[in-house]
Amino acid sequence: MKAELSPIIVSRLEKAASDNGFDQEIEREGGWLVFASTQSPLRVWLWAFGDAAFFAAFSQHNVARVLGEYGAPIVGPIPKGAVAGRTVPDVPALHRLLRRALQLSKALPNELLHRFEKQVAMPPTTTEAERLVVQRVGQNLFRDGLLDLWEGRCAVTGLAVPALLRASHIKPWADCETDAERLDVYNGILLAPHLDAAFDRGFITVADDGTIVVGDALDPDARRTLGLDRPLHVRGLADGHRAYLPWHRDRVFQAGSKVGDVA
Known part of the structure; x- marks a missing residue:
């Protein structure tokens, strides 16, 4: 169980999440604040050690792998359901990390394909005009x-x-x-x-x-x-x-x- 977060820190974490597209707060897990997004399947867990370090763990391997330049790897256990995480030194850096994570979650391989398959349903035979629309x-x-x-x-x-x-x-x-x-x-x-x-x-x-x-x-x-x-x-x-x-x-x-x- 992680240490209890102060109301001020909770407010900062909630604002960082909502400002960067994680607009659904979920029940806390072991002290971590948990957020989802209506724009992406990515889920994020947030915690902080006072004002000295801010932690974000993510649910998608492909996103976590590309975030190396946005923070250091989390040393220690991460929440169940998360695959990897990053730690950053301040709130502005946390905003940058979360904004980039959401961007990547909507763009990286398979995500575009899933969105495409939801938007179009190719019948067994199609006209050239229909193929052009799908393209x-x-x-x-x-x-x-x-x-x-x-x-x-x-x-x-x-x-x-x-x-x-x-x-x-x-x-x-x-x-x-x-x-x-x-x-x-x-x-x-x-x-x-x-x-x-x-x-x-x-x-x-x-x-x-x-x-x-x-x-x-x-x-x-x-x-x-x-x-x-x-x-x-x-x-x-x-x-x-x-x-x-x-x-x-x-x-x-x-x-x-x-x-x-x-x-």
């Missing part, structure tokens, strides 16, 4: 997932104007064998329009370390105009992306020589 639903979900994963910023330039950003598939929708591939956020990169067009047409690709590689098809003037004459890098690249990038380098990228994998 549009999937592509909109995919874009929303990439906006969540990259927090509404271009993965290369940092441009933070969502209306201008493009959800670029690494392996194109038409070439994917399953809806799981099509809706896997790791099969995409959120890009500014000029980078999206260059990536889609194979003028640029991405090495496994995130480096933007420019093909020989673009001459120096074109590179300068597009801002590709300086080193560029995709931030936040994960192993999931590296599973798809060889396909783009081998099938789409226009290069005088093969790019190959970069460690």
Whole structure:
């Protein structure tokens, strides 16, 4: 049983949860405050050690694995039902941790697929118009997932104007064998329009370390105009992306020589 939380700390934890999308408070478990969300299946458990440390445990492995930069791992037991947790030093950091956790829970692999399957039900035979509607639903979900994963910023330039950003598939929708591939956020990169067009047409690709590689098809003037004459890098690249990038380098990228994998 954990130490009793003061009313002030409880109020802070409740506000952090509600402000960041965990809008359903559940019965406490062993001193932990427990919250769910109407936007996501993710559940979170919160506790604090005075004002010195704040603890959050999560119910989804895929979310917990990606939160490394947002806090240190919890040392010690976590609540039953939680899979992992993070500790942060103050309330603002707790807000950032919870906001990012909810974003990830709505975007990471399988979540988009589950949402897609709920929204569309493909009959045994469909018309071309119906297939286009289903594709549009999937592509909109995919874009929303990439906006969540990259927090509404271009993965290369940092441009933070969502209306201008493009959800670029690494392996194109038409070439994917399953809806799981099509809706896997790791099969995409959120890009500014000029980078999206260059990536889609194979003028640029991405090495496994995130480096933007420019093909020989673009001459120096074109590179300068597009801002590709300086080193560029995709931030936040994960192993999931590296599973798809060889396909783009081998099938789409226009290069005088093969790019190959970069460690």
